[in-house]
Amino acid sequence: MNTPTNSRRGFVNCLLGGGFGAMVVSVLYPVVRYIIPPKSGEPTIANVTLPWKPNEIRVNSGRIFRFGNQPGILVKTPAGELRAFNAVCTHLNCTVQYREEKQDIWCACHNGVYDLNGKNVSGPPPRPLETYKAFVKGEQIVVSKGA
């Protein structure tokens, strides 16, 4: 016979069982979300491994990469040497680029020109580009601060 006491007990049992299950899920879900890293994690500010193999980079070319929140520029000089710099122009913070025809690093915003040592050689930039250290580690190119 279904007495009021039995009905109340069933409800409380349901509430307790459902609540416990939900609690387990609600505790585990955020844990899982925090354990799985986000799509694009912040690289360490000390160094970054570039997504290109050394032989993918043509001689006399440059590529922009991400170094933390800032752009970096990897240059393979006409002599085949890899060099890396902070790609933020020291004039007004535009992103610089490599000019193959002139073999220099150039800021399109105000025509600032840097040589392949990152030194400002003409136009308005007041300072050289920050130099990074670029080196090959196995099949990877690693760029680090403190060249």
Next chain:
Amino acid sequence: MPRRWRPLPISLLAVPFLFLADQVEAQKLPEENSCLQCHQGLGDPRVMSPAEKFPQDIHGSKGIFCQDCHGGDPASLDPQQAMSRAKKFVGKPRHQAIPALCGKCHSDADYMKRFNPTLRVDQVQEYLTSVHGKRLKQGDQKAATCISCHDVHRIRAIKDQQAWTYPVKVVDTCGRCHGDPKYMAGYKIPTDVVAKYKQSVHYEALTKKGDLSAPTCNVCHGNHGATPPGVGSVANVCGTCHSVPAEFFAKSPHQQAFASMGLAPCVTCHSNHDVVKTGDEMVGTTDKAVCVTCHQADSGGFRQAAAMRASLDGLRESLTRATAVLDQAEHAGMEISQARFELRGASDALLKARAAIHLADAAAIQKLTEEGKQITAVAHAKGLKALEDLLFRHRGLWVSVGIIVLVIVGLVLKIREIDQRRHQERAADRRST
């Protein structure tokens, strides 16, 4: 009656000590230099000054002393001998003779190579093309010569931070004359240029940011060939550094318009000595805009100015909004570095659009700003997505808290029910017994 040499024992004894203060940076001077010894001890500040200053002069360190410019015999302690015409003593050179006197060495390439093979030797030639040189030739005794700018008897290398010609000191060097209304009276040129320059963005870059490549007087006017740039050459002078705006200006309708009105490019809108930091408010149709100086309301140029300003404002505001959303997301702990990295493209587009203002072409500006706006739209959307994600997490947290509260309530009810049941069972047991 000719003045006879009187030994000055006290002064002479004091000479080595008087130089002690300058020994750190001063070169070793010949001990038997009667010019220095005598001038140091004469007690008259006017004639003592050369001897006091010379220990810091670069010429002394190269073995060039008083007699090389003034003649005479520094080995003789007898003033009659030391300053005799027979020893080619010339004394104080005439004002007009100074450039030639300095040029005797400085225009001699073979001679100068001995000291510095890279040193220029055309300074005197260039000086003669300057306003100073031309006025000197006309007999102007106040016209600047070499020693006016190079601190006579204490001439230092240009890289010496104490040199009058060191970049941060040039404005004061020129200002000694050009900032002195009394000295410049009669020349009919303004003397507020030094004060104005010191308010400029160039002076700030030079002195506060330590950018020694920032222009000072000589960068725009020339140094030895100092001349005000003419209307036709201003764009070239400014374009030495600001090449992109200069190129755009040359392609703009303003090029012809300015030329026909006799207006100098660049300085008409930006001023010359007191060039201040530019801003978007300079463009458009408001009171602060330079465009309205020439363009009347409802003219074509007026409308172009308004459209250019609207494009700039549109991109700047969308950039500000996107940045604010990303800031908010970042402060809340969300990972938005990729979006922030991509947003740099919009900042670049805004800077390019600002430079392209010199084209005076509203359509070109709009094209650039639209590219920037597309980038800001993507970044803004990513920022909003991050904030939505954050909101979802917050909601999830509240749901979790709610569930936990319900479980606690359920537990309390369950405990109470169990207690009641036990209480009833005990009561029933007591009744049955």
